[in-house]
Amino acid sequence: MFEKEAKFAVEVAKNAGQILLERFRKKHNITFKGPVDLVTEADLASEKFIRKEIEKNFPADSMHGEESGGSDFSKGRVWVFDPLDGTTNFAHGLPIFAVSIALCIDGMSKVGVVYQPLLKECFSATEKGGAFLNGEPISVSHRAKISEALAVTGFPYNTASCINGIMPELRKMIIQTRGVRRLGSAAMDLCYVAAGYFDIFWEIDLKPWDVAAGALIASEAGGKVSDYSGEPHSIDRKEILATNSYLHEEVVKILKPVQS
Ligand code: IPD
Ligand code: CA
Ligand code: CA
Numbered sequence: 001m002f003e004k005e006a007k008f009a010v011e012v013a014k015n016a017g018q019i020l021l022e023r024f025r026k027k028h029n030i031t032f033k034g035p036v037d038l039v040t041e042a043d044l045a046s047e048k049f050i051r052k053e054i055e056k057n058f059p060a061d062s063m064h065g066e067e068s069g070g071s072d073f074s075k076g077r078v079w080v081f082d083p084l085d086g087t088t089n090f091a092h093g094l095p096i097f098a099v100s101i102a103l104c105i106d107g108m109s110k111v112g113v114v115y116q117p118l119l120k121e122c123f124s125a126t127e128k129g130g131a132f133l134n135g136e137p138i139s140v141s142h143r144a145k146i147s148e149a150l151a152v153t154g155f156p157y158n159t160a161s162c163i164n165g166i167m168p169e170l171r172k173m174i175i176q177t178r179g180v181r182r183l184g185s186a187a188m189d190l191c192y193v194a195a196g197y198f199d200i201f202w203e204i205d206l207k208p209w210d211v212a213a214g215a216l217i218a219s220e221a222g223g224k225v226s227d228y229s230g231e232p233h234s235i236d237r238k239e240i241l242a243t244n245s246y247l248h249e250e251v252v253k254i255l256k257p258v259q260s
Contacts, residue, residue, distance in 0.1 A: 086188070
């Protein structure tokens with residue numbers, strides 16, 4: 001199912017990735033959404049391109065993109081996308097960023113595509129159809145000991161207000177795992193759990209466009225994706241935990257759910 005949409009999302013993500021590549025390590029025109037929350041001309045150009053393609057190919061569908069917002073993603077067919085996930089990396093010339101595009105129906109991801117243009121790596125999944133990297137099936141790791149796990153996390157832009165909640169968990173994860181990384185692209189973090197490079201990913205305060213594609217890819221690759229209490233993930237949750245499934249219960253015991 002959703003073959004047409006998946007093919008379209010792959011094509012659009014690759015072309016949007018090309019837009020980013022053409023602007024990578026060039027002089028940027030940077031504006032600010034918050035003190036450390038940047039937007040570059042590449043975010044805007046990629047968003048504009050993705051919107052135009054969706055309007056042309058699926059005129060009846062709605063859209064929800066990071067830079068220009070849009071429809072309520074919890075109802076009907078909505079394309080939820082991040083035109084550049086990893087903006088801070090991109091703006092500093094670090095080669096870790098991606099385009100993320102998902103089709104959600106009534107808030108549930110049905111198609112997910114994450115494209116990393118520098119490595120030309122395209123991660124994709126459709127609901128119940130498995131997960132792929134450049135068309136080849138991928139699956140999560142089989143590591144079952146937390147002491148052998150490589151974990152990744154991220155920090156929201158409003159760190160000052162949540163630092164006290166983040167630090168105790170980070171401390172425990174650093175001590176108990178083989179290592180903790182912070183890549184700066186949640187979409188890629190999720191795909192790297194899907195491909196078995198990471199065993200655990202956790203983060204608070206992500207937005208639907210950060211996770212709508214990657215969470216589907218991680219779960220279709222055999223991972224488990226939930227909130228911090230182990231309850232099923234949904235794209236508007238305050239927290240996300242994605243693991244290779246073997247380590248899930250153990251990590252749930254470490255993480256404390258965010259109070260809403
Ligand atoms: C950010 C990245 C980062 C995560 C932030 C996100 P952006 O998205 O995914 O890894 O830690 O919380 O906002 O702003 O680069 O699209
Ligand atoms: Ca993002
Ligand atoms: Ca973004």
